[in-house]
Amino acid sequence: MRRSIATVCISGTLEEKLESIARARFDAVEIFENDLIASRLSPREIRQRCADLGLGIDLYQPFRDMDGVDEARFRRNLDRAQRKFDLMVELGAPMLLVCSNVQPDMICDDELLASQLHAMAEKAAERGLRVAYEALAWGHHVNRYLHSWEIVKKADHPHLGLCLDSFHILSRGDDPAGIETIPADKLFFLQLADAPMLAMDVLQWSRHFRCFPGQGTFDLARFVEHVLMAGYPGPLSLEVFNDVFRAAPNRRTTLDAHESLLFLEEQVRQRIAARAVADPAAAQLAERIELFNPPAPPTLKGVSFIEFAVDAASGHVLARALEGLGFDRLGAHRSKDVTLYQQGEVRLILNQEPGSFAADFFQRRGPSICALGLATDDGQRAVNRGVAFQLPRYAGRVGPNETIIPALRAVDDSVIYFVSQALEERGFLESDFVIEAGRQGHSRAGIRQVDHLAHAYPLEQFDTGVLFNRVVLGLAPQPSLELADPHGLVRSCAMVNDDQSLRIALNVSQSRTTATGRTAETLQGGGIHHIALACDDIFACATRVRAGGIALLPVPDNYYDDLAARLDLEPGLVERMRQFGVLYDENADGAFFHFYVRSFVGSFFFEIVQRVGRYAGFGAANAAVRMTAQSAQ
Ligand SMILES: O=C(O)c1ccc(O)c(O)c1
Ligand SMILES: [Mg+2]
Numbered sequence: 166m167r168r169s170i171a172t173v174c175i176s177g178t179l180e181e182k183l184e185s186i187a188r189a190r191f192d193a194v195e196i197f198e199n200d201l202i203a204s205r206l207s208p209r210e211i212r213q214r215c216a217d218l219g220l221g222i223d224l225y226q227p228f229r230d231m232d233g234v235d236e237a238r239f240r241r242n243l244d245r246a247q248r249k250f251d252l253m254v255e256l257g258a259p260m261l262l263v264c265s266n267v268q269p270d271m272i273c274d275d276e277l278l279a280s281q282l283h284a285m286a287e288k289a290a291e292r293g294l295r296v297a298y299e300a301l302a303w304g305h306h307v308n309r310y311l312h313s314w315e316i317v318k319k320a321d322h323p324h325l326g327l328c329l330d331s332f333h334i335l336s337r338g339d340d341p342a343g344i345e346t347i348p349a350d351k352l353f354f355l356q357l358a359d360a361p362m363l364a365m366d367v368l369q370w371s372r373h374f375r376c377f378p379g380q381g382t383f384d385l386a387r388f389v390e391h392v393l394m395a396g397y398p399g400p401l402s403l404e405v406f407n408d409v410f411r412a413a414p415n416r417r418t419t420l421d422a423h424e425s426l427l428f429l430e431e432q433v434r435q436r437i438a439a440r441a442v443a444d445p446a447a448a449q450l451a452e453r454i455e456l457f458n459p460p461a462p463p464t465l466k467g468v469s470f471i472e473f474a475v476d477a478a479s480g481h482v483l484a485r486a487l488e489g490l491g492f493d494r495l496g497a498h499r500s501k502d503v504t505l506y507q508q509g510e511v512r513l514i515l516n517q518e519p520g521s522f523a524a525d526f527f528q529r530r531g532p533s534i535c536a537l538g539l540a541t542d543d544g545q546r547a548v549n550r551g552v553a554f555q556l557p558r559y560a561g562r563v564g565p566n567e568t569i570i571p572a573l574r575a576v577d578d579s580v581i582y583f584v585s586q587a588l589e590e591r592g593f594l595e596s597d598f599v600i601e602a603g604r605q606g607h608s609r610a611g612i613r614q615v616d617h618l619a620h621a622y623p624l625e626q627f628d629t630g631v632l633f634n635r636v637v638l639g640l641a642p643q644p645s646l647e648l649a650d651p652h653g654l655v656r657s658c659a660m661v662n663d664d665q666s667l668r669i670a671l672n673v674s675q676s677r678t679t680a681t682g683r684t685a686e687t688l689q690g691g692g693i694h695h696i697a698l699a700c701d702d703i704f705a706c707a708t709r710v711r712a713g714g715i716a717l718l719p720v721p722d723n724y725y726d727d728l729a730a731r732l733d734l735e736p737g738l739v740e741r742m743r744q745f746g747v748l749y750d751e752n753a754d755g756a757f758f759h760f761y762v763r764s765f766v767g768s769f770f771f772e773i774v775q776r777v778g779r780y781a782g783f784g785a786a787n788a789a790v791r792m793t794a795q796s797a798q
Contacts, residue, residue, distance in 0.1 A: 171402065174422060183215060233271040249261060428636045465638060467614060471514070487513060541586075703758040706775075758774065761773075
């Protein structure tokens with residue numbers, strides 16, 4: 166499909182925007198009027214610039230408050246429209262977007278609206294241009310797409326059709342299935358935006374919080390399915406108004422935009438294919454239409470290893486702490502200054518090799534997590550999928566006889582290795598490391614596996630992170646939560662795979678002084694800052710960890726008094742929790758026990774958890790108490 170984007174989506178001057186849009190491989194743009202007015206370039210020069218960049222201009226927008234006005238105003242509007250048509254001819258833009266009138270004093274008469282739009286379309290037709298009418302969700306009289314269709318039908322002019330914008334339709338809760346009742350030759354343009362569910366004024370929601378498909382909660386795949394089934398032949402065009410994107414560097418945003426559109430195409434293709442089984446029209450469409458078809462997402466089977474970038478001093482501190490937590494030092498790398506620790510299925514790698522990727526990572530961020538190994542069915546396919554979405558492949562320096570693991574660069578510049586089952590079975594780590602005799606990674610503190618990870622993002626990278634995890638890792642976002650750090654709010658969105666073997670919480674904060682805000686800043690681009698490890702007996706684990714010389718995060722008595730007041734717990738159990746600083750949560754699915762280790766080095770910390778029953782949360786109810794205790798460390 167032709168892929169287009171409105172210039173309003175991204176930051177910069179019009180010239181900078183066009184440059185980034187072309188680099189991200191879009192086919193075309195919607196020129197937003199304010200971008201043109203503020204540009205040094207004449208409409209002709211803009212046309213030339215787009216042609217040089219290989220970009221089509223599909224739409225010029227918006228034209229406001231045209232319809233439902235008195236005769237005198239209508240004459241002025243028509244005159245204004247003619248000037249814009251002249252401009253569009255210079256610009257080479259074939260279509261003008263007309264938004265439904267938002268003025269409270271407009272005349273709410275469908276016949277009048279239709280006749281005025283007809284007159285406008287007639288003027289457009291004289292220049293070979295077309296007019297697409299869009300129902301804004303906050304339009305005074307016309308604010309639903311079926312109403313805009315009624316008016317366009319009444320106006321009955323071949324140069325007048327509809328612009329459908331997913332935001333205006335889905336924000337009102339309208340069913341997009343009705344789009345299939347509209348004739349294809351009246352569907353002039355399609356604008357796509359996602360958004361998080363927010364209970365707020367729809368205009369503010371639209372102007373500040375739209376995001377790219379896959380970053381919010383709208384069912385855009387279903388929406389586009391209906392539009393394509395209706396026979397819409399035009400481009401898929403993104404139109405996102407977002408405060409963060411307006412301020413962020415436009416290269417990354419534009420790449421995200423393109424990635425989001427490819428991802429949406431993949432989902433739509435699957436929907437049409439599924440529908441084709443019982444619907445011949447869908448089967449025909451599936452034959453005819455070209456939608457992005459990347460390698461399938463990986464089937465993930467949890468964390469294979471976590472790699473830390475350290476220097477000698479921090480490496481020493483971390484190594485002692487890991488031993489205290491019950492990890493075994495399995496051995497050292499054959500040729501590099503890298504050591505491997507294990508407990509249960511958890512493998513941790515400490516990398517202090519000079520001149521390596523990890524050393525570079527350390528220089529910039531201090532002791533931190535520089536790579537994550539994910540266990541998967543087919544690592545090469547996972548990387549090929551990322552590359553198909555234009556994400557950067559990572560090829561590190563590999564020594565003799567070392568295993569090559571397919572890898573991608575993640576949003577924070579760390580590396581994600583995709584470890585195939587086959588590699589895992591061959592003992593890929595054991596072959597790169599000299600395992601010391603008798604070391605088997607005994608579970609000395611009862612730690613079994615990685616339960617979840619949390620990633621701190623700077624504000625302008627959060628949506629990039631959501632998209633990456635969704636597109637590349639196939640993780641599904643859970644509802645966002647707001648957590649109260651003593652220095653500000655932290656928004657947390659957990660993303661999980663189907664069998665919950667990989668859970669990553671994405672954290673972001675407007676405040677620079679929350680732990681999340683500070684971590685995002687220290688790590689210059691964010692990173693994993695929290696590793697939660699699972700055990701089966703929280704008290705046995707806490708006892709052994711404490712005996713190993715590890716300081717546990719103290720939790721105030723008030724917390725336990727409240728816990729005893731709120732929940733029907735055995736007094737003895739509450740006492741034991743108090744003794745170790747174990748926090749507790751429960752719901753209809755089960756219960757959750759967790760304690761935190763005091764930070765010892767770098768920008769990350771460990772948590773130990775025990776899940777009981779089918780509890781699938783993260784103990785968010787305890788986040789404020791925990792973050793307050795951590796801030797006092
Ligand atoms: O917010 C607006 O005014 C506005 C303008 C043009 C659009 O296409 C739109 O969806 C919204
Ligand atoms: Mg729109």
